[in-house]
Amino acid sequence: MSTSELPASPHDELTLAEMVNRVLDKGAVISGDVVISVAGVDLIYVGLRVLVSSVEAMRERDARDVSS
């Protein structure tokens, strides 16, 4: 799996968010019973936070590009 179009660090975070979003929220249900035991941190929240912070970082970068 790979990504393209953004610099290295946001890439990694966005790729992680993409992966987490797919693995936890999508895919086949074989048993009709999906239970995710969360240790300490809500992983779905982590994925969302990574996404939102990445979007905010992108906006800030755009703002800097415009002003410079």
Place this chain on the structure above:
Amino acid sequence: MPGLHIYCVMPGDSTPPDRLRGIDDAAVFAVATAGVAVWASAHDRRPAAGTAFASAHNRVVEAGMNTEVTPVPARYGQWFDSERAAVAALAAESERWTTLLRHFAGRCEWGVRIMGGGPAREMHPARAESGTAYMVELARRKARTDDRRSAAARVAEQVALRIGALAEDTRVEFQAGGDVMNLCHLVAWNDAAAYHTHMRSVRDEHRSRRFLFTGPWPPYSFVE
């Protein structure tokens, strides 16, 4: 007695690559019945969620993917108390899995995350002078969110027209109040180069938006 964590559904004659390790570094093996198999690993307890485990889960599913076979990826968190229980569940819907495996064979999922470019987003109103003013402000914000979604949907329509039949199937999701649109396409391996050429041309026509291409993925987005 250990139970099984399930990674994906595969053809009945499939075997995981030698030394393939899954979550918690557990060995991955196949459990087959009725012409289909699941790739699984044994654990004393149901694995917790964590980014490392999610990555390991995805790594195993990707290990089953090649140009001829595409796994039906299992959602994380599926657990059977015994191999017998897994076999029974698998056999109960073997026709469904066979149909999906046939549909996915030779294809994979590509993701496109399209960000920004619509009307500016506003911060949540921290306070309002009256209840009416607050409701008016909320309605105004909702209208702007709808505008952002509509603008993004027009891009999605353009993408659909451009790639045409190269995408066998498409999923569209909105996030962050319409600021982010996720497109998922099921594309044949043989069509991947043409698909990317078309996607790059759409990106070049929308310079105000950021496009993030990801893939190839197992077809997580195309199993309900």
